[in-house]
Structures are given as C-alpha cells and as structure tokens.
Amino acid sequence: MVKRKLVLSFPENIVTKPITYRLVKEFNLEFNILRAEITPDMEGKMLIELRGNKDKIDQAIKYLSDTGVSVQEAAKDIIIDKNLCVECGVCTSICITQALSLDNKNFKLKFNKDKCILCELCLDCCPVSAIKVNI
Amino acid sequence: MAKTIEEINEKIKDGKVLVLNAEEIIDYVKEKGVKKAAKDIDVVTTATFSPMCSSGAFLNFGHSDPPIKMTKVLLNDVPAYAGIAAVDVYIGAAELSETESMNYGGAHVIEDLISGKPVKLKAIAYGTDCYPRREIETYITKDTINQAYLFNPRNAYQNYPVATNSSNRTIYTYMGKLLPNFGNATYCSAGQLSPLLNDPYYRTIGIGTRIFLAGSQGYVSWYGTQHNPGKERLANGVPCGPAGNLALIGDLKKMSPEYLKACTFHGYGVTIFMGIGVPIPVIDEEMIEFLKIKDEDIYTEIFDYSVQRRNKPSYGKVNYRQLRSGKIKISNKYVQTGSISSYFKALEIADILKKEIKNGKFYLTASVASIPLEEECNSLDILSKEEL
Numbered sequence: 001m002v003k004r005k006l007v008l009s010f011p012e013n014i015v016t017k018p019i020t021y022r023l024v025k026e027f028n029l030e031f032n033i034l035r036a037e038i039t040p041d042m043e044g045k046m047l048i049e050l051r052g053n054k055d056k057i058d059q060a061i062k063y064l065s066d067t068g069v070s071v072q073e074a075a076k077d078i079i080i081d082k083n084l085c086v087e088c089g090v091c092t093s094i095c096i097t098q099a100l101s102l103d104n105k106n107f108k109l110k111f112n113k114d115k116c117i118l119c120e121l122c123l124d125c126c127p128v129s130a131i132k133v134n135i
Numbered sequence: 136m137a138k139t140i141e142e143i144n145e146k147i148k149d150g151k152v153l154v155l156n157a158e159e160i161i162d163y164v165k166e167k168g169v170k171k172a173a174k175d176i177d178v179v180t181t182a183t184f185s186p187m188c189s190s191g192a193f194l195n196f197g198h199s200d201p202p203i204k205m206t207k208v209l210l211n212d213v214p215a216y217a218g219i220a221a222v223d224v225y226i227g228a229a230e231l232s233e234t235e236s237m238n239y240g241g242a243h244v245i246e247d248l249i250s251g252k253p254v255k256l257k258a259i260a261y262g263t264d265c266y267p268r269r270e271i272e273t274y275i276t277k278d279t280i281n282q283a284y285l286f287n288p289r290n291a292y293q294n295y296p297v298a299t300n301s302s303n304r305t306i307y308t309y310m311g312k313l314l315p316n317f318g319n320a321t322y323c324s325a326g327q328l329s330p331l332l333n334d335p336y337y338r339t340i341g342i343g344t345r346i347f348l349a350g351s352q353g354y355v356s357w358y359g360t361q362h363n364p365g366k367e368r369l370a371n372g373v374p375c376g377p378a379g380n381l382a383l384i385g386d387l388k389k390m391s392p393e394y395l396k397a398c399t400f401h402g403y404g405v406t407i408f409m410g411i412g413v414p415i416p417v418i419d420e421e422m423i424e425f426l427k428i429k430d431e432d433i434y435t436e437i438f439d440y441s442v443q444r445r446n447k448p449s450y451g452k453v454n455y456r457q458l459r460s461g462k463i464k465i466s467n468k469y470v471q472t473g474s475i476s477s478y479f480k481a482l483e484i485a486d487i488l489k490k491e492i493k494n495g496k497f498y499l500t501a502s503v504a505s506i507p508l509e510e511e512c513n514s515l516d517i518l519s520k521e522e523l
Contacts, residue, residue, distance in 0.1 A: 086184065086396055086408055086477045086479075086480055087477045087478075087479035087480060088184075088408075088473075088474055088475055088476060088477040088480075089473050089474045089477070089478075090311045090321055090473040090474060090475045091473065092461065092471070092472075092473045093311075093319035093320065093321055093471045093472050093473025094312060094314065094318075094319055094471075094473065095471075096471075098461075098471075101461070102461075102474075102478075106479070107477075107478045107479040107482065108479055121312075121314070124307075124312060124401040124402075125311055125312040125401065127186065127311070127398035127399060127400055127406075127408075127475070128396060128398050128408075129399070
C-alpha cells in the first residue's frame with residue numbers, strides 16, 4: 001500500500017468524463033480529493049491523494065495520461081523566501097485555504113504549511129518572487 | 136495654541152521633541168483628547184511602502200575619452216531616455232529589459248545601483264565634431280558616476296481603489312493577480328499611516344517638505360502628475376479614491392535597498408516598491424483632527440478591473456478596517472482581500488523617521504509653496520485639430 005499526491009490537469013474536452021470513478025472501479029484505489037477547481041480557460045485541476053497497490057497506481061497514472069489528463073507529482077513544498085518578502089500580503093488574497101495570512105499583531109506574513117494544499121495559485125502573484133516551490 | 140516649524144526644530148535640537156507615529160496618535164488622542172494631544176505632540180510620522188510605477192532616476196555618467204553624445208542608452212539591457220545632454224539619462228522604473236522582458240527592468244537597474252552592484256552601460260551615438268565617439272560599452276556603479284537622483288513624478292497617492300474581477304478568467308493587473316468570479320480583491324494604501332491621508336488638505340506637506348525617501352533624506356519637489364485634489368471627499372477630508380499625490384526627489388547614492396524594491400507584477404510589468412516617510416508637524420488642534428484618522432474612517436471604492444475601460448463599474452465603498460480583516464462583501468459574496476502596500480514596512484519606516492527626529496538627525500522644513508487644492512485631471516480623448 002503506497003500513497004502518492006498528484007496534480008491532475010483535465011483538458012477542456014474531457015472535463016466531464018467520470019475519470020475518478022474509474023480509478024476506484026478498475027484500479028481499486030482509494031482517493032482523497034484535496035482540491036478541485038475549474039480554471040478560467042475551463043481546464044480542470046485536481047489535487048488528489050491516491051492510496052493503493054504500487055503497480056495499480058502506476059497503471060492508473062498510465063490510464064490517466066492515455067486519456068489526456070496531464071499528471072504531475074504534487075509540489076513537495078511551497079517555500080516563502082523571507083529575505084525577499086516585503087510583507088505586503090497580496091498573496092493572502094489568493095490563498096483559498098488561508099495557509100498564507102498576515103499576522104494581525106506584527107503585520108508580517110505567516111505561512112501555515114499544514115493548511116497548504118499545494119494548489120500553486122500563489123506562485124505568480126508575488127511581486128518580489130518570494131514564493132517558490134521546493135521540488 | 137499654534138506651533139511653528141521653528142519651534143518644533145528648536146525642540147528637536149534640545150532633545151525635547153515628542154514624536155509619535157500615525158498609528159500611536161490614534162490611542163493618544165482617544166485617551167487624552169485633542170487639546171492635550173495638540174499641546175503635547177510635536178510631530179507625527181506617516182509612511183507608505185507600495186509599488187509606485189511613476190518613479191525613475193536621473194543619472195550622469197561623466198565623459199568618456201574621446202567623448203560621446205549618447206543617443207540610445209541601455210543599462211543592463213534596459214533602455215534609458217537619452218534625449219537630454221550628452222551623458223545624462225533618465226531611467227524609468229517601469230521600463231522593461233530588451234532581453235529579459237518582465238523579469239528585469241528599470242526598477243531593477245535602480246535597485247542594483249543603490250546596492251552598489253556593477254551595471255553594464257551600452258550606448259550609441261551619431262558622432263559630432265565635439266562628440267566623435269559612436270559607441271561605448273563599459274560598466275558603472277553608483278560610485279563611478281556623477282549625480283544620481285531619483286525623481287519620481289507620481290508617488291504617495293492619497294488613497295487608491297480596490298480591484299476585483301467579475302469575469303470568468305484570471306486577469307493580471309497592476310493591482311496583482313485577480314481570480315475570476317470575484318475570487319479575490321486587492322488594495323493598495325497604508326491607510327491610517329499614509330502621508331496624504333493624515334494631511335488631506337495639504338496644510339503642512341508642500342513643495343520643499345523634507346521626507347524619508349528610501350532610506351535617504353529627500354524632498355517633495357512638486358505635486359504629482361494626475362494630481363486630482365477635487366475628488367469627492369468625506370466630512371473628515373478623506374478622498375474616496377486616488378486624489379492628490381506627490382513628485383519626490385532624493386539622492387540615489389544615499390538610499391538603501393531595504394526601502395526600495397524592484398518588483399514584477401506577472402503579466403503586467405515591472406514596477407518599484409518605494410518606501411516613503413513624511414513627518415507632519417502638529418501646528419495646531421485642527422491638525423490633530425486630521426492626524427487621529429484611523430483605518431475605519433478611510434473609505435475607498437471597489438472597481439471591476441475586468442472591464443477594460445477608463446471608467447470601470449463600481450461595487451461600492453469599503454473602509455480599510457474591513458479590507459484589513461481579510462474579507463469583504465461584494466455583491467453578497469465574501470471575497471478575500473490582500474494588500475499590495477506593506478503595512479509592516481510602512482510602520483517600520485514611520486518608526487525610523489520617528490527615531491531620526493528624536494535623535495536630532497532629521498529636522499522639519501516648512502514648505503516653500505503649497506500643493507494645489509484645485510486642479511483638474513484631464514482624460515485623453517481622440518480628437519482632430521478641429522475638435523480640440
């Protein structure tokens with residue numbers, strides 16, 4: 001039994017297919033959808049954690065790729081480079097889970113890793129490029 | 136009882152000056168009242184740390200041998216304006232690199248110069264009898280060149296709108312990344328710490344006012360471009376949107392990269408975080424009435440930046456306390472907010488300025504001319520000569 005966290009991107013034309021259903025049915029995988037969204041150009045994105053037999057997971061990934069879903073290992077970590085950060089807090093408006101927030105006492109940026117679901121929406125919003133992915 | 140700048144400077148000299156920052160004065164007035172506050176407090180320090188595109192620097196390189204009258208100039212591949220005398224240029228913060236596009240620009244050149252880093256200078260010329268050289272490629276630092284001063288045509292805006300996005304796609308603006316369907320909202324003002332919100336009718340801030348400019352002592356050189364003091368105001372004098380602003384000048388060589396930071400708004404371009412601090416002398420009780428302003432008294436308007444027009448639809452007004460809470464309501468939907476202006480850095484600057492005044496390192500200046508309270512802000516319409 002292994003666990004893998006993946007970011008799945010569904011192109012517009014297959015966004016309506018019951019793909020996660022087949023992950024259960026055909027590959028006997030347990031999954032936990034940590035986040036799902038339809039991005040503006042109508043591409044679907046999903047952060048999913050798969051649990052099951054290692055070979056089955058590999059087969060499932062192959063199935064996903066063959067169907068046209070792009071599969072990426074989820075970023076290991078979002079890192080805030082405190083040497084670059086100017087504590088403006090614009091990223092807190094983007095962060096849906098509020099893993100990024102401004103401390104209401106000292107007005108500095110706080111990053112709560114446990115709340116971060118690695119959606120990466122914040123990556124291109126930082127004006128001083130202080131938000132990075134550690135892969 | 137009225138206080139003059141001379142009297143305040145005398146107190147600075149004697150080490151008897153009472154300086155508070157624009158946040159501290161709020162509680163001071165609440166506890167002790169306006170009269171006592173006006174008597175006790177001599178100076179209130181205000182500040183802001185925000186991206187301000189309309190910034191740039193004049194540089195003079197000195198003459199090469201044989202000399203050159205530069206016509207096209209690149210600094211680390213970023214074009215600088217050379218249409219002034221032979222070796223003078225103006226490098227604008229928002230100018231983009233010819234090789235790195237939005238990843239590097241005029242703001243980065245300015246920050247690199249301030250940090251003491253070498254900058255590659257390339258220039259070409261048509262050659263004259265007095266300036267025969269036609270091209271040059273060399274490296275400069277702030278120590279090898281002559282005068283280098285920032286001259287920022289539009290800084291320290293008195294209030295600014297809130298930006299949001301009603302459309303169904305993510306948009307990338309100078310107000311940051313705006314998610315679809317009112318996914319977020321961004322704002323950009325130091326609010327209760329902001330210089331021109333603490334002196335809304337420019338009673339003390341004027342041309343010639345000495346200020347903290349990115350770590351140096353700079354000056355207000357003029358009123359800023361698009362200065363629009365006639366904007367609708369609340370009873371407390373606060374304009375509910377971008378009204379007045381300042382043109383600032385200061386010595387680049389004395390600045391610190393801590394208080395000036397080049398930045399890129401993805402999909403929009405390069406701009407520069409400017410750290411500005413303005414001391415406001417407590418000349419009378421009326422000044423306290425303005426200085427005691429707090430975030431919840433300052434309102435601004437929400438605009439839909441997905442409408443690509445000069446006039447954008449408004450979604451009403453909110454105050455800065457609501458904005459700083461992290462969420463506001465737009466069209467019955469809760470929307471997460473984020474500030475582009477760093478309150479942390481603004482507070483830091485207000486405190487540095489406070490310390491400098493207390494320690495006798497910063498003296499106040501009376502303005503030599505006032506900032507206009509009446510000035511129209513025109514729009515650009517496409518007209519024929521006959522229609523003008």
